Amino acid sequence: xxxxxxxxxxxxxxxxxxxxxxxxxxxxxxxxxxxxxxxxxxxxxxxxxxxxxxxxxxxxxxxxxxxxxxxxxxxxxxxxxxxxxxxxxxxxxxxxxxxxxxxxxxxxxxxxxxxxxxxxxxxxxxxxxxxxxxxxxxxxxxxxxxxxxxxxxxxxxxxxxxxxxxxxxxxxxxxxxxxxxxxxxxxxxxxxxxxxxxxxxxxxxxxxxxxxxxxxxxxxxxxxxxxxxxxxxxxxxxxxxxxxxxxxxxxxxxxxxxxxxxxxxxxxxxxxxxxxxxxxxxxxxxxxxxxxxxxxxxxxxxxxxxxxxxxxxxxxxxxxxxxxxxxxxxxxxxxxxxxxxxxxxxxxxxxxxxxxxxxxxxxxxxxxxxx
Amino acid sequence: xxxxxxxxxxxxxxxxxxxxxxxxxxxxxxxxxxxxxxxxxxxxxxxxxxxxxxxxxxxxxxxxxxxxxxxxxxxxxxxxxxxxxxxxxxxxxxxxxx
Numbered sequence: 481x482x483x484x485x486x487x488x489x490x491x492x493x494x495x496x497x498x499x500x501x502x503x504x505x506x507x508x509x510x511x512x513x514x515x516x517x518x519x520x521x522x523x524x525x526x527x528x529x530x531x532x533x534x535x536x537x538x539x540x541x542x543x544x545x546x547x548x549x550x551x552x553x554x555x556x557x558x559x560x561x562x563x564x565x566x567x568x569x570x571x572x573x574x575x576x577x578x579x580x581x582x583x584x585x586x587x588x589x590x591x592x593x594x595x596x597x598x599x600x601x602x603x604x605x606x607x608x609x610x611x612x613x614x615x616x617x618x619x620x621x622x623x624x625x626x627x628x629x630x631x632x633x634x635x636x637x638x639x640x641x642x643x644x645x646x647x648x649x650x651x652x653x654x655x656x657x658x659x660x661x662x663x664x665x666x667x668x669x670x671x672x673x674x675x676x677x678x679x680x681x682x683x684x685x686x687x688x689x690x691x692x693x694x695x696x697x698x699x700x701x702x703x704x705x706x707x708x709x710x711x712x713x714x715x716x717x718x719x720x721x722x723x724x725x726x727x728x729x730x731x732x733x734x735x736x737x738x739x740x741x742x743x744x745x746x747x748x749x750x751x752x753x754x755x756x757x758x759x760x761x762x763x764x765x766x767x768x769x770x771x772x773x774x775x776x777x778x779x780x781x782x783x784x785x786x787x788x789x790x791x792x793x794x795x796x797x798x799x800x801x802x803x804x805x806x807x808x809x810x811x812x813x814x815x816x817x818x819x820x821x822x823x824x825x826x827x828x829x830x831x832x833x834x835x836x837x838x839x840x841x842x843x844x845x846x847x848x849x850x851x
Numbered sequence: 852x853x854x855x856x857x858x859x860x861x862x863x864x865x866x867x868x869x870x871x872x873x874x875x876x877x878x879x880x881x882x883x884x885x886x887x888x889x890x891x892x893x894x895x896x897x898x899x900x901x902x903x904x905x906x907x908x909x910x911x912x913x914x915x916x917x918x919x920x921x922x923x924x925x926x927x928x929x930x931x932x933x934x935x936x937x938x939x940x941x942x943x944x945x946x947x948x949x
Contacts, residue, residue, distance in 0.1 A: 515860060539910040539944040540860060540898040556864065556894040560902045 483850040484806050485550065486814055487531065488822055489518035492840035494533055496521075496551040499835075503812055503826040506835045512554060513545065517584075520801055520844045521551075524590035524598075528848050532598055532614060534585040542584050544600075544614050557614035561585070561602055564621035570604065571633040580604045580624070587801060589644035593651055599670075601641035605632060605658040609670060620670035623656070628675060628692040635659035635695050635714075642800055643699050647706040655709065655724060660695035663711070665724050679720075679727030680713060698800040700742045702749035710752050710779070712742040712800070717754060719779050730779020735766050741803035745828060746811040750778035753813055753829060755798040764795035772815070774829050788832035789823065796821070801844035808849055816842025853884055854939040861899075861942065865892040870939055879934035881913060882925040899942065914941040 486497040486506075493511030512518075516535045524530040529550040535543040542561065545554040567580035583603040591597035596613040606624050608617040632639060643657035652669045655676075662677040680694045695714035702708065711718040711727065716737050718727040731737035736756045745751035752775050758766045765771060770789040773782040796819035806812040813829050816822045820839040825832045852872040862868060873887040882905070889896045900907050905925070907913070912921045915933045932938040 537860070538947065539858075539908065540864075541908055542897065543864070543894075559897045562903055 482808060484808070484812065485523070485528075485848045485850060486804075486822065486824075486835075487521035487523065487533075487551065487844075487846045487848070488816055488836075488839065488842055489521050489533070489801075489844035490816075490820070490840040490842050491517055494518040494521050494535075494551075495836070495839060497822065497835060501808055503806075503808075503824060508836055509551065511840075512551070516543075518843065519585060520587050520846070522588050522590060522846045523550075523848045524595060525592050526590070526595040528850055530590070530595060530613075532588040532590060534588055534600075536584045542582075544585065544588075546614050558610065558616050561600070561606075561608055561617050562619070563606060563624070564619040565625075568624075569630055570639060571631060573634060575633075577630070580606070582606075583638060586640045586642045587644055589646065591651065592646050592648055599644050599646075599654070601644050601656060603638045603640040604634075605639045605641040605661060607641055607644070607656060607670065620666075622671050623664060623666075623673045626664075626673045628661070631692055632658065632661040633693065643696070645699050645701055645709075647701075648703045649706055653706075653723070655699055655701075657696040657699050657711075659697065660714075661692050662694040663696050663699060663724055676720075676724030677727070678725065679729075680718065681716075682714065684714075697740045698742050700744045700752070702744045705749045708749065708778075710742050710744060712739050712754055714738065714760060717742065717779060730775070732775070732780030732782055734773055734782050739798075740800040741798055741815065743803045743805055743813065745813075746805050746807045747809065748776070748811075751776050751828070752779065753803065754782075755803065755815065757797060763797040768793050768795060770794040770796065770817075772813070772825075772829055772832075785825070785829040785832070787830065788825075788834075794819075799843055801846075802842050804845050804847040806847045806849045812847070814845050814847050816845040818842065852936050853879060853887070853933065854936055855884065855888060856939045856941045858942060858944045860944070861895060864894055864898070867892070872936070879929050880926050881920065881923065881929065884929070884940055885925075910945040910947065912943040912945055914943055915939070 482501040488495040493514045495510035499506045519534045521533040531547040533545040547554045569577035572578035587601040589599040600608040607620045645655040647653035664673045697712045709720040717731045719730045720727045739757045743753045769791045772785040796817035803815040813825045818841040821834045
């Protein structure tokens with residue numbers, strides 16, 4: 481019988497939640513790495529028991545942990561993230577040049593085909609790759625060095641590379657997103673990169689249609705149709721039908737189109753989910769009602785999903801890596817909040833239930849379907 | 852033997868309880884202690900000082916004999932009582948919070 485494993489990264493440790501395919505009763509394991517910030521935990525599609533975790537603290541810096549038994553036991557692997565060559569500068573908040581400095585790993589993306597290959601998105605924004613299971617890391621410096629790097633500027637959360645999406649039909653094609661530089665694509669496995677931000681519009685930029693500088697919050701694709709990309713930008717939901725070459729707005733009837741995560745249904749390429757947040761200065765749901773919005777039309781037409789979610793006095797946030805889906809039928813949708821709840825819907829969003837209530841603030845939620 | 856007291860999070864990371872002891876040949880300095888510590892417990896590399904520059908992480912402090920040695924040269928000799936193993940070399944996480 482299938483099982484579901486939900487890996488949760490929080491401000492004070494990692495938690496592993498497991499259930500059978502009914503998704504009614506959950507076992508909770510953790511905290512792992514108690515007291516440390518766990519920005520992201522993600523499993524390998526090649527071997528689901530291979531998990532990577534980004535562990536960091538303001539005192540002791542960055543660690544990477546690896547598990548080969550589905551999160552029961554962990555061992556630290558390599559944690560040296562050294563920029564390739566002379567790092568150079570990006571823009572600081574005040575527009576002055578600021579040297580690139582490594583701070584933390586935001587996102588770990590295991591290869592879809594190679595067990596020991598894993599990518600790391602880091603702050604200050606850069607992409608690293610390990611081909612030895614996380615023991616050593618090497619920067620894919622063509623991204624930072626492609627030409628626009630000196631114009632990149634941090635968002636409120638820092639200059640972070642937070643999204644890595646590998647094309648399942650062509651592993652040489654990878655999409656990444658940086659706050660606040662925008663989206664980029666490689667066609668050669670990470671050697672060379674190009675910005676893909678045509679159609680994005682950001683009022684906070686002097687040139688609102690600039691090639692780079694946009695605050696992209698997350699990108700999602702469906703595995704069957706990887707040329708179609710969905711994006712939650714700082715404000716606005718965007719869609720591209722040509723691998724990111726051009727984007728158009730699909731916010732439609734959403735009550736607000738600010739937010740962080742965006743997710744695609746496992747079996748329906750045009751069914752997508754967002755969690756609208758009031759604004760960039762008020763990071764909580766509109767009217768104190770926690771509502772997931774679902775579009776079954778690839779955007780523009782959205783319906784509120786509320787059953788089982790708090791509909792009064794709710795002022796949590798849902799961060800960019802804190803939403804995921806399983807591959808069961810019906811598809812399960814999951815998200816975590818800064819209030820420490822992890823909500824699950826076993827029926828594609830129609831009904832929700834908190835499977836844990838009181839974790840530390842949730843930074844990331846990743847789901848594996850185990851058969 | 853040099854006695855080193857680690858903060859709780861790093862004891863957990865290094866799988867040790869209580870103080871660790873290190874044998875150091877030659878002058879006993881901060882750098883020598885940290886080199887020996889990282890050689891014995893490689894999982895601590897990068898947690899106390901930068902991998903490349905070896906600069907101390909900002910919120911890590913080094914104490915001994917009721918003195919803050921954090922801003923001393925990493926190549927300065929540590930107190931004789933530390934070198935003799937009478938007093939421990941303390942690695943401390945700076946206070947934070949409120």
